[in-house]
Amino acid sequence: MCMPAVRLAVKAVSKSYDRPGRGKILALDRVSLTVGEGEFVSLIGPSGCGKSTLLELVAGLARPDQGDILLQGRSVAGCRGHVSYMPQNDVLFPWRTVLDNVILPLQLQGMATKEARQTARQLLPLFGLAGFADSYPHMLSGGMKQRAAFLRTYLCRQELMLLDEPFGKLDALTKIQMQEWLLDIWQRFQHSVLFVTHDIEEAILLSDRIYLFSPRPGRILAELTVTLPRPRSPRLTTDRAFIKLKETLYSRLQTGFLEQEGEAP
Numbered sequence: 001m002c003m004p005a006v007r008l009a010v011k012a013v014s015k016s017y018d019r020p021g022r023g024k025i026l027a028l029d030r031v032s033l034t035v036g037e038g039e040f041v042s043l044i045g046p047s048g049c050g051k052s053t054l055l056e057l058v059a060g061l062a063r064p065d066q067g068d069i070l071l072q073g074r075s076v077a078g079c080r081g082h083v084s085y086m087p088q089n090d091v092l093f094p095w096r097t098v099l100d101n102v103i104l105p106l107q108l109q110g111m112a113t114k115e116a117r118q119t120a121r122q123l124l125p126l127f128g129l130a131g132f133a134d135s136y137p138h139m140l141s142g143g144m145k146q147r148a149a150f151l152r153t154y155l156c157r158q159e160l161m162l163l164d165e166p167f168g169k170l171d172a173l174t175k176i177q178m179q180e181w182l183l184d185i186w187q188r189f190q191h192s193v194l195f196v197t198h199d200i201e202e203a204i205l206l207s208d209r210i211y212l213f214s215p216r217p218g219r220i221l222a223e224l225t226v227t228l229p230r231p232r233s234p235r236l237t238t239d240r241a242f243i244k245l246k247e248t249l250y251s252r253l254q255t256g257f258l259e260q261e262g263e264a265p
């Protein structure tokens, strides 16, 4: 199989946090991973294992204590503005309309408001927001809010997208619809994506590769390549090959947890 060129390389990155009066905690321990050009890569692991921390480091919102972060071979550790980043709680501003929420990155890039609105307006139908340009966030469903936040992220116009559990708070049916929609959007744009999730089925359905994280401090337990054919749809989750992959993932997660417990002092 032909491997795509590397877009993102995280090299032996560690990160700890100071907790006032309680010392340091190690969130990430020598994490190394890559995302290729046009590749969809997921991180899966238990709550608190450092997945969001890793995305923040890649987005340049914090600096690693050790290790490096390379985008197309160039170190970007601590540098902002090189990736499109949708944080876990990416809220829309309630006082701005949908259109004026999504144009924010374009305005920050210096585009005039009129041009930014024109650019974004053309994309609204593709993001399932046709007819909602002038609505306010409270008038949208949960799925629509997430699509608006996703369009805002997309308009950062960087080749690598970091998505931190974008469907984590949605009900099961809306989540399935959103996964189908994201698969379609990704198929069209073929961005490189680094996607955080707690959901094993979601990771398999969407990804080309999956990294499994241990409980904190986050380490990479395993890396899995998903060879299921594309285009994919949520119906694939009942497929025999899909279920087999799910079993493999479960047992790797379980073995990793047990090994980590065995290591505890």
Ligand SMILES: Nc1ncnc2c1ncn2[C@@H]1O[C@H](COP(=O)(O)OP(=O)(O)OP(=O)(O)O)[C@@H](O)[C@H]1O
Pocket: 017, 018, 019, 025, 027, 045, 046, 047, 048, 049, 050, 051, 052, 053, 054, 216
């Ligand atoms: N700014 C901070 N200061 C102190 N501790 C932090 C800070 N940010 C994260 N942590 C701690 O670092 C660890 C990793 O947190 P992080 O949010 O990266 O995990 P996560 O895997 O994304 O969790 P979840 O899946 O629940 O969102 C946790 O123990 C968390 O409490």
